[in-house]
Amino acid sequence: MNDQGKSHRPMVPTKPPNQVRQPRTAEVVEGRGLAKENAGQQNTHRTQRRARVPSELEGVRQAARRNKGEKFTALFHHVTVERLREAFMNLNKKAAAGSDGVTWEQYQAKLEENLQGLHRRLHQGAYRAKPSRRVYIPKTDGQQRPLAVAALEDKIVQRAVVEVLNAIYEGDFLGFSYGFRPGRGAHQALDALACGLRRKKMNFVFDADVRGFYESIDHAWMMKFVEHRIADKRVLRLIQKWLSTGVMENGTLTECEDGAPQGATVSPLLANIYLHYVLDLWAQQWRKRTARGEMIITRYADDFIVGFQYRDDAERFRQELQERMKQFSLELHPDKTRLIEFGRYAAGNRQRAGLAAPETFNFLGFTHICGTTREGRFWVHRRTIQKRMTAKLHELKSELRRRWHQPIPEQGRWLQQVVQGYFGYHGVPGNERRLRSFRDQVTRLWLRTLRRRSQRDKTTWAQMGRLHRRWLPQVRWYHPWPEERFDARSKARTG
Numbered sequence: 001m002n003d004q005g006k007s008h009r010p011m012v013p014t015k016p017p018n019q020v021r022q023p024r025t026a027e028v029v030e031g032r033g034l035a036k037e038n039a040g041q042q043n044t045h046r047t048q049r050r051a052r053v054p055s056e057l058e059g060v061r062q063a064a065r066r067n068k069g070e071k072f073t074a075l076f077h078h079v080t081v082e083r084l085r086e087a088f089m090n091l092n093k094k095a096a097a098g099s100d101g102v103t104w105e106q107y108q109a110k111l112e113e114n115l116q117g118l119h120r121r122l123h124q125g126a127y128r129a130k131p132s133r134r135v136y137i138p139k140t141d142g143q144q145r146p147l148a149v150a151a152l153e154d155k156i157v158q159r160a161v162v163e164v165l166n167a168i169y170e171g172d173f174l175g176f177s178y179g180f181r182p183g184r185g186a187h188q189a190l191d192a193l194a195c196g197l198r199r200k201k202m203n204f205v206f207d208a209d210v211r212g213f214y215e216s217i218d219h220a221w222m223m224k225f226v227e228h229r230i231a232d233k234r235v236l237r238l239i240q241k242w243l244s245t246g247v248m249e250n251g252t253l254t255e256c257e258d259g260a261p262q263g264a265t266v267s268p269l270l271a272n273i274y275l276h277y278v279l280d281l282w283a284q285q286w287r288k289r290t291a292r293g294e295m296i297i298t299r300y301a302d303d304f305i306v307g308f309q310y311r312d313d314a315e316r317f318r319q320e321l322q323e324r325m326k327q328f329s330l331e332l333h334p335d336k337t338r339l340i341e342f343g344r345y346a347a348g349n350r351q352r353a354g355l356a357a358p359e360t361f362n363f364l365g366f367t368h369i370c371g372t373t374r375e376g377r378f379w380v381h382r383r384t385i386q387k388r389m390t391a392k393l394h395e396l397k398s399e400l401r402r403r404w405h406q407p408i409p410e411q412g413r414w415l416q417q418v419v420q421g422y423f424g425y426h427g428v429p430g431n432e433r434r435l436r437s438f439r440d441q442v443t444r445l446w447l448r449t450l451r452r453r454s455q456r457d458k459t460t461w462a463q464m465g466r467l468h469r470r471w472l473p474q475v476r477w478y479h480p481w482p483e484e485r486f487d488a489r490s491k492a493r494t495g
Contacts, residue, residue, distance in 0.1 A: 056078060056080075057078060057163075057164060057167040060072065060075070060078070060164070060167045060168060061167045061168075061170075061171065064167065064168040064169075064171045064172070064229075065171045068171075068172065070229075071227075071228070071229060071230065071231040072168060072229060072230055072231060072232060073231045073232055074232060075164055075165075075230065075232040075235050076122075076123070076232055076234040076235055078164045079119075079122060079123075079157070079160050079161060079164065080119070081115050081116060081119045083160045083163060083164075084115050084118060084119060084156055084157070084160050085111070085115055086160075086163075087155075087156045087157075087159035087160040087163065088104075088107070088108075088111070088115070088156050090159065091104060091152075091155055091156070091159070092104075093105070095149075095155075096133075096135065096149050097133075097149070097152070098130065098132060098133050098149045098150050098151035098152060098154065098155075099130050099131050099132065099133045099149075099151055099248045100130055100151040100152065100153070102151065102152045102153075103152070104152065107152050107153075114153075118153055118156065118157070122157065125234075127157070127238075128241075129151075129154050129238075129241040129242055129245045130150075130151040130153075130154060130245065131245050131246045131247055131248045131253055132148035132149055132150045132151075132154075132245065132246075132247045132248065132261050132263075132264065133148070133149040133247070133248050133249075134146060134147070134148060134149075134247045134248065134249035134254075135147050135148075135149055135263075138391075145262075146262065147262055147263035148247050148261035148262060148263045148264055149263060150261070150263075150264050150265065154242070154264075155265050157238070158242065158264060158265035158266040159265050161235065161238060161239075161266065162265060162266055162269050164235075165230070165235075165269060166182060166269070168229055168230075169229070169269070169272070169273060169276075170182065172229070172276065173272060173276055173280070174276070174280045174281075174284060176192070176280070176296075176297045176298055176299055177272060177275075177276070177280060177299050177300075178192070178298070178299065178300045179268065179271075179272065179299065179300040179301035179303075180268035180269065180271075180272060180301060181272070186300060186364045186365070186425075187425075187428075187479055188485070189298050189299075189300045189364060190363070190364055190366065190382070190428070190482070191482035191485050192298050192482075193296075193298040193305055193363065193368075194368075194380045194382070194482040195482050195483060196296035196298065196307060197296070197307055197342070197343065197368075197380050198344075198378060198379070198380060198482075200294045200296055200307065200309075201293065201294050201309045201343075202294070202296065202307040202308065202309060202342070202343040202344075203308065203309055203310070203311070203341065203342070203343040203345060203346065203349075204307070204308045204309075204310075204311055204314045204339060204340065204341055204342065204343070205305060205306070205307050205308075205339070205340050205341075205342040205343075205361055206305070206306040206307075206308065206314050206317065206318060206337075206338075206339050207305060207336075207337065207338045207339075207340065207361040207362075207363075208303075208304050208305070208306065208321075208332055208337050209303070209332065209333040209336035209337050210302045210325075210330055210331070210332060210333065211330075211331045211332065211333040211336075213271070213302040213330065214259055214260050214261075214262040214267065214271065214302075215258070215259040215262075216258065216259065216329050216330055216331070217258065217259050217260045217270070217271070217274055217329070218258060218328060218329040219240075219243050219244065219257070219258060221274070221328050221329070222239075222243065222260070222270060222273075222274055223236065223239070223240065225273050225274060225276075225277045226239060226270075226273060228277075239266070239270070242261070242264065242266055243256065243259075243260060243261075243270075244256055244257070245261075247261065258329070268301065271301060271302065272301070274328075275299065275301075275302065278324070278325065278328045278330065279299070279304070279321075279325075280299065282324060283297055283306070283321075286317065286320070290313075290316070290317075291308075291313050291317075292309075292310055292312070292313055293308065293309025293310040293313055294307075294308075294309045295307065295308055295309070295313065295317075298363075300363075300364055303363065303364065305361070305363055307342075307343075311339075314339050315339065318332075318337075318339060338359075338361070340358070340359040340361060341358055341359070342358055342359065342361065342368075342370060343370070343378075344378035346358040346370050347370055357370070358370040362385050365384065365385055365388055365425065365426070366382040366383060366384060366385065366426075366428070366431075367382070367383045367384070367385050367386075368380055368381070368382055369381040369382075369383065381430050382428055382430060382431060383430075383431055383433075383434050384426045384431060384434040384435075384438070389434065389437075389438055392422065392438075393438070393441055393442070393445065396415075396418065396442060396445060397445050400445055400446065400449045401449065403449075404449065404452075404453060405453060408450070408467065411446070411449075412467065412470065412471030413471070415442060415446065415471055415472060416471050416472065416473065418442075419438075419439060419442060419472050419473050420473050422438065423435060423473055423475070423476070423478055424478050425478075426438075427475075427476060427477050427478030427479060428477065428478075428479045429477050429479070429480070429481050432475055435475045436475050439472055439473075439475060442472065443464060443467075443468045443472065446464070446467070447459060447461075447464045450464075
């Protein structure tokens with residue numbers, strides 16, 4: 001991966017071992033300064049007592065670093081009552097109940113008794129995973145995404161086991177993998193991609209989409225991959241249970257012979273393990289041994305972008321990747337997988353050939369566009385995907401109708417939180433126009449709602465302007481320029 005002449009150092013630098021629950025480690029790996037914590041990232045150091053929990057895994061972490069081929073035969077004893085308690089406290093209190101119907105508040109009422117009983121059942125072999133409850137959430141394309149809501153105790157055990165397994169796998173996963181890893185997030189992946197496209201000799205982008213990834217995971221291969229590092233039979237049995245328990249929908253139990261339950265706490269880690277062996281290690285070797293020119297990779301869960309210097313490298317990679325994925329029951333989506341001309345010379349080359357401007361591609365909520373700075377240097381512009389913004393506005397419109405008769409200050413406080421959260425993700429440099437458009441359209445929706453509350457309502461634009469300034473956050477950047485995260489850390493390390 002760090003082969004001279006073919007490695008993209010900003011994307012996959014020499015990788016020191018990551019440490020679970022230490023966000024700084026991932027930042028060091030990427031050669032950049034410490035970024036702000038992702039919204040929603042769990043804070044595991046709430047108290048001094050809880051801060052000691054991860055340290056118990058330091059021996060496992062060190063052993064995993066020293067020997068990449070070592071199998072761990074004794075891990076289950078790390079699933080302690082204290083770790084189960086930590087897992088419970090980090091669950092979303094307002095999350096929907098699973099098939100057991102137990103909520104966070106109900107379980108907390110007799111927390112110590114429940115945790116002691118759960119711990120005893122786990123270590124006596126009496127624990128039984130319950131089927132997940134099937135729910136559907138809307139997608140931006142109008143379709144429904146099936147999710148599996150696990151029972152509360154299954155969530156607790158899964159989170160505790162993931163904590164233990166992360167101590168091993170965070171030292172194994174490669175630097176270009178960003179999804180669902182401690183201390184990493186979508187914006188780190190976006191920054192890495194932007195820097196790679198700008199700083200390397202990229203002329204082509206392979207925009208890949210795996211068709212129905214979570215539903216296509218082969219259980220036999222999944223267990224083989226896990227067994228490369230895990231030999232504790234109790235942990236292996238738990239993983240097998242979670243994969244095959246099935247889902248409950250309208251009172252009917254559907255068994256799962258393939259796939260991982262999307263929405264389960266353990267599924268992101270299992271997905272990363274599966275793609276680590278199917279894609280990451282293979283792509284790493286392919287770049288070293290086969291690619292003629294420079295090549296970059298950025299993967300976030302099952303979404304990944306690969307950049308190439310030469311077209312023949314890209315076409316060969318695509319063909320061989322398709323063949324490899326077939327071996328593991330995966331398939332690239334034929335309609336959503338594209339090879340496009342994208343890079344610093346793409347616009348000029350296409351203009352000379354009499355073609356239109358370079359195509360764009362979407363990744364992690366942003367449309368990536370070939371552009372230039374005011375000085376004429378190549379730049380990758382990032383804009384909020386229009387469909388995503390439209391879908392969010394439709395959601396806001398429906399919610400405003402539900403809050404029709406709430407007092408204006410109450411509506412304002414709610415809208416303030418919504419817009420703040422939206423800006424917190426989409427507030428990247430260069431995206432100001434889309435942010436401003438979103439804010440203005442929220443204002444129009446709010447005005448329309450106020451005017452429809454009563455036939456006598458005569459709210460004017462001047463009055464709305466004051467509400468707009470009072471409650472809606474100002475448009476600004478919430479994230480630095482991509483290079484700042486990389487260069488700040490690089491200077492700190494060499495200084």
